[in-house]
Amino acid sequence: MELTVRIQRYDPEKDSAPHFENYKLENVNKTDRILDLLNRIKWEIDGGLTYRRSCTHGICGSDAVKINGRNRLACSVLVQDLKISKSTIQIEPIPALPLEKDLLVDMSSFFEKYEIVKPYLIPKDAPPERERYQTNEDAELLFESAKCIQCGSCSTSCPSLWVNENYIGPAAFLKAYRFIFDTRDDATAERLDLIDTTDGLWRCHTIFNCVEACPKEIDITWHISQLKKAALRREI
Amino acid sequence: MIHKYDVVIVGAGGAGLQAAIEIPTESSCAVLTKVFPTRSHTGTAQGGVSAALGNEEEDSWEWHAFDTVKGGDYLGDQDAIETMCKDAIRAIIELEHMGMPFNRTPEGKIAQRMFGGHTANFGKKPVRRACYSADRTGHVMLQTLYEQCIKNDVTFFSEFHVMDLIIRDGVCRGLVAIEIKTGEIHIFHAKAVMFATGGYGRVFQITSNAMAGTGDGFEMAYRNGVPLEDMEFVQFHPTGLWKLGILVSEAARGEGGILRNKDGERFMERYAPSIKDLAPRDMVSRAIFTEIKEGRGIEAPDGSFYVGLDLTHLGKELIEEKLPEITGFAKTYLGVDANEEWIPVQPTTHYAMGGIPTTIDAEVIVDENNTTMPGFYAAGECACVSVHGANRLGTNSLLDILVFGRRGGKKIAKFIVNADYPELPDDASAWTHETIERIRNNDNNVKMIDVRSKMQKTMMDTCSVFRVENTMKEGLQKIKELQEKYLLVGIDDKSKGFNTDLLEVAELGSLLNTAETIITCAINRKESRGAHSRDDYPKRDDTDWLKHSLIFATTGSTPDIRYKPVIIKQFEPKERVY
Numbered sequence: 029m030e031l032t033v034r035i036q037r038y039d040p041e042k043d044s045a046p047h048f049e050n051y052k053l054e055n056v057n058k059t060d061r062i063l064d065l066l067n068r069i070k071w072e073i074d075g076g077l078t079y080r081r082s083c084t085h086g087i088c089g090s091d092a093v094k095i096n097g098r099n100r101l102a103c104s105v106l107v108q109d110l111k112i113s114k115s116t117i118q119i120e121p122i123p124a125l126p127l128e129k130d131l132l133v134d135m136s137s138f139f140e141k142y143e144i145v146k147p148y149l150i151p152k153d154a155p156p157e158r159e160r161y162q163t164n165e166d167a168e169l170l171f172e173s174a175k176c177i178q179c180g181s182c183s184t185s186c187p188s189l190w191v192n193e194n195y196i197g198p199a200a201f202l203k204a205y206r207f208i209f210d211t212r213d214d215a216t217a218e219r220l221d222l223i224d225t226t227d228g229l230w231r232c233h234t235i236f237n238c239v240e241a242c243p244k245e246i247d248i249t250w251h252i253s254q255l256k257k258a259a260l261r262r263e264i
Numbered sequence: 265m266i267h268k269y270d271v272v273i274v275g276a277g278g279a280g281l282q283a284a285i286e287i288p289t290e291s292s293c294a295v296l297t298k299v300f301p302t303r304s305h306t307g308t309a310q311g312g313v314s315a316a317l318g319n320e321e322e323d324s325w326e327w328h329a330f331d332t333v334k335g336g337d338y339l340g341d342q343d344a345i346e347t348m349c350k351d352a353i354r355a356i357i358e359l360e361h362m363g364m365p366f367n368r369t370p371e372g373k374i375a376q377r378m379f380g381g382h383t384a385n386f387g388k389k390p391v392r393r394a395c396y397s398a399d400r401t402g403h404v405m406l407q408t409l410y411e412q413c414i415k416n417d418v419t420f421f422s423e424f425h426v427m428d429l430i431i432r433d434g435v436c437r438g439l440v441a442i443e444i445k446t447g448e449i450h451i452f453h454a455k456a457v458m459f460a461t462g463g464y465g466r467v468f469q470i471t472s473n474a475m476a477g478t479g480d481g482f483e484m485a486y487r488n489g490v491p492l493e494d495m496e497f498v499q500f501h502p503t504g505l506w507k508l509g510i511l512v513s514e515a516a517r518g519e520g521g522i523l524r525n526k527d528g529e530r531f532m533e534r535y536a537p538s539i540k541d542l543a544p545r546d547m548v549s550r551a552i553f554t555e556i557k558e559g560r561g562i563e564a565p566d567g568s569f570y571v572g573l574d575l576t577h578l579g580k581e582l583i584e585e586k587l588p589e590i591t592g593f594a595k596t597y598l599g600v601d602a603n604e605e606w607i608p609v610q611p612t613t614h615y616a617m618g619g620i621p622t623t624i625d626a627e628v629i630v631d632e633n634n635t636t637m638p639g640f641y642a643a644g645e646c647a648c649v650s651v652h653g654a655n656r657l658g659t660n661s662l663l664d665i666l667v668f669g670r671r672g673g674k675k676i677a678k679f680i681v682n683a684d685y686p687e688l689p690d691d692a693s694a695w696t697h698e699t700i701e702r703i704r705n706n707d708n709n710v711k712m713i714d715v716r717s718k719m720q721k722t723m724m725d726t727c728s729v730f731r732v733e734n735t736m737k738e739g740l741q742k743i744k745e746l747q748e749k750y751l752l753v754g755i756d757d758k759s760k761g762f763n764t765d766l767l768e769v770a771e772l773g774s775l776l777n778t779a780e781t782i783i784t785c786a787i788n789r790k791e792s793r794g795a796h797s798r799d800d801y802p803k804r805d806d807t808d809w810l811k812h813s814l815i816f817a818t819t820g821s822t823p824d825i826r827y828k829p830v831i832i833k834q835f836e837p838k839e840r841v842y
Binding site: 039040041042059061070071072074075076078079080081082083084085086087088089090104106128129132135139143147148149151155157158159160161162163164167170171174175177178206207210212213 | 299300302303304305307308356357360361362363365366367368369370371372373374375397398400403404407411412414415445474475476508510589593596597598599708711712713755756757759760761762764765768
C-alpha cells in the first residue's frame with residue numbers, strides 16, 4: 029500500500045522552530061513496523077532524519093516516539109495496529125523533554141529522576157554464603173515493575189509532568205516500587221522519604237496516561253497506589 | 265578535547281558494567297557507550313544464565329565444563345572453561361546479592377531450567393542448570409549491573425561513539441571517540457582500555473542482534489594490528505522469528521517446546537536421538553536447513569520456508585509465567601497466538617564465538633605465542649578467551665560476561681596501580697579526522713544502504729550455516745569490491761550534532777572489515793567443526809585443525825593467518841553425538 033508519513037523535523041543548526049515534512053512511501057506492508065518506515069525514509073530518502081533505535085523488538089527502550097498522538101515504541105507498533113486516516117501516519121518526538129533534533133529528545137532529566145530513588149538494593153545485613161531465599165510469590169511481586177525498559181513513554185505522557193518539570197514521575201516510582209517491595213531490601217523508609225515529597229507521589233492523580241502509554245503493558249498506576257498506601261500507613 | 269582516566273571501558277553491556285564495578289573508587293574510570301547503558305544488547309538475552317547450583321537436581325561444575333567443551337566441538341580452551349564453570353556459582357550468587365530478581369524454587373532458592381546441550385553426568389540426560397527470570401534474564405541482569413554502577417558512582421560517557429584505538433609500539437595508550445550530541449572529537453588518554461563492545465550480527469541479513477551490533481570493537485582492534493581469533497565460527501540461533509530474525513529463546517524448548525516440520529514430525533529425534541530439541545544450536549540450525557532443503561519446511565505465502573516451534577501443549581499458565589516475552593513477540597510481529605499455533609521460526613545470526621584473543625584475565629593477546637599487549641583488555645562477545653570454542657551453548661554468554669568482565673576488571677585494578685600513563689602521540693586522532701572528512705566530503709552518489717544491503721546478502725548467501733569453498737570465494741570477492749565502494753559512500757546530513765547519518769557510514773566500515781575476516785577464516789578452515797560446517801569438508805579433522813586460527817591485517821590485500829594450539833586438559837576430543 030501507499031502511505032504518507034508526516035514527521036516532525038528540527039535541526040537546531042538550521043531551523044528556528046520544528047516543522048512537519050511529509051514522506052510518501054510505496055510498497056508498505058501492513059506488517060511493517062513504524063521503525064521500518066523511519067529506517068526506509070532515512071536510508072532511501074533523507075539520511076538526515078534523526079532518531080534513536082537499537083534492538084528493534086521493544087526491549088532496549090530507545091525508540092519511544094509519539095505516533096498518531098500517542099507515546100509508543102516505533103519498533104513495537106505495526107502499520108496494521110494503527111487507525112490510519114487519509115493514509116497518513118504522524119510521528120513526533122515524545123513530549124515534555126528538551127528537543128534535540130528531529131525525533132530525538134534530551135533524556136537526561138528523565139534519568140536523573142530515576143537516580144533520585146536510590147535504584148539499587150540496600151540490604152541491612154551482610155549477604156549469606158548462598159542466595160537469599162525468597163518465595164516465588166514475593167519474587168513475582170517484583171517482576172512486573174522489573175519489566176520497565178526506561179523508554180520514557182509513561183513519564184512524558186503524564187499531565188503532572190507537563191505542568192511541573194520537577195515531578196519525579198511514574199518511571200522512577202516504578203523503580204522505587206521494585207526495591208520497596210523487595211523482601212531483600214531494607215531501605216523502605218529512606219526511599220519513601222525521597223518520593224513522599226511535594227514533587228513526589230501525591231502529584232499522581234491516577235489519570236492512567238502512563239498505563240496507556242507503557243509498551244510493556246505495566247499497570248504503573250497500580251504500583252504507584254501501592255507506594256501511596258505504604259506512605260500513608262507509616263504516617264498513622 | 266583530551267581526557268585522562270586510569271581506565272576507559274568501552275561498552276556498557278554486562279561485561280563492561282561488571283568490569284566497571286571492580287575498579288576501586290580511588291582510581292578514575294570512564295565507561296564509554298554509543299547507546300545509553302540500559303539500551304545495551306545484553307538486555308535482549310532471554311532464557312537464562314548457567315551455573316551448576318544444583319538447586320533443582322544434582323549438578324556439578326565438571327559436568328558443566330564437559331558440556332561446554334563438547335558443545336564447542338573441542339575447540340574451547342579447557343583451562344578457561346574450567347575457570348568459567350567453577351566461578352559460575354559465585355557469579356550467580358553475587359548477582360542475587362546485588363538484587364537480581366530470579367524465579368524461585370518452591371523452597372525459595374534460585375530456580376533453574378533445562379537448556380540446549382546442558383546435561384547431567386557427562387551427557388547422560390538434560391539437566392536444570394539455567395538460572396532465569398522468566399524470559400527476561402538479560403534485561404534484569406543488565407538492570408541489576410547498571411544499578412550497582414549507580415551505587416558505585418561510575419562515570420559514564422553515554423552516546424560516545426568510539427572510532428579508534430591509540431596503539432603505538434605495541435602499547436595501548438587510549439582511544440578516540442565522537443561525542444554524538446555535539447560531533448566533537450574526544451581523546452581519552454588511559455593506562456588501560458577495556459573493550460566490551462559486543463558482537464557483529466549486523467554483518468548478516470537475518471540477525472537477532474541489535475542495530476548497534478556492528479562489530480566496531482573487532483574491527484578497531486584488527487585495524488590496529490591485533491589479530492582476531494576463530495572468526496569463522498558464527499552462531500546461528502535455530503529459532504529466530506521467521507523473516508525478522510528476532511530471538512525466540514531456547515528456553516521455549518527447555519520448557520518443553522518442540523520443533524516440527526510440515527508433516528508435524530518432531531524432526532530433532534532423527535538428528536539428536538538422546539536430547540532431541542535440546543541439542544546444541546549449531547546442530548539444530550543445520551537440522552532446520554536440512555529439513556527445508558529436503559522439502560519438509562513449511563511454505564510461507566511469500567514462497568520462503570520456515571519450521572514450526574510448537575508450544576501449544578505447554579498450557580497457558582506456564583507460557584504466561586515463564587515465556588511471556590517471546591510469545592508476546594510472536595503475537596505482536598506475526599499475529600501468532602503461541603497457545604494455539606506453532607511459532608514460525610528460522611535460524612538467525614546470533615553470536616560471535618571468535619573475537620579479540622585474550623587470556624583468562626581479559627588481557628589481549630597479540631600473537632600465536634600468547635604475548636599480551638600492555639594496557640589493552642577485552643571481555644564479552646568481542647573477546648575470544650576461548651570458552652565457546654566452535655559453538656557456544658545457550659546461557660554461557662551471560663555467564664562469560666559476568667566471569668571474564670569481573671576478572672578483567674580485577675586485573676586492570678591491579679595493573680593501574682603501578683603503571684604510568686604511556687605517552688600520547690601527536691597524531692592520535694588523525695585516522696578519525698581523515699575518516700570523518702572523507703565521508704563528509706564524498707559526493708553522495710554511492711549510498712550506504714546499497715553497500716550495506718549487498719554485504720548482508722552476500723554474507724547470508726555465501727557464509728551462513730552451510731559453507732562451500734567456491735561460493736565463499738565469490739563472496740569474499742564481492743566483499744572486497746564493496747570495501748572499495750565503501751570509500752566513496754557519502755551522506756546527506758552535513759550537520760555536526762547527532763549526525764547519525766555519518767555514524768552509520770562509519771559502522772558500515774566496521775561491518776565490512778569484520779565480514780572480510782569471517783569469510784577469509786571460513787575459506788581457510790578446511791574441516792567441519794561446531795558452527796563451521798563445510799559441504800566440501802564434512803568431517804571434523806583433529807589431526808590438522810584442532811587449533812585456533814588468528815587472522816592478522818597486513819599492508820597487502822591478503823590477511824595473514826597463523827595458529828595457536830587448543831588447550832586440552834581433562835577432556836580428550838571425542839566424536840560429538842547427542
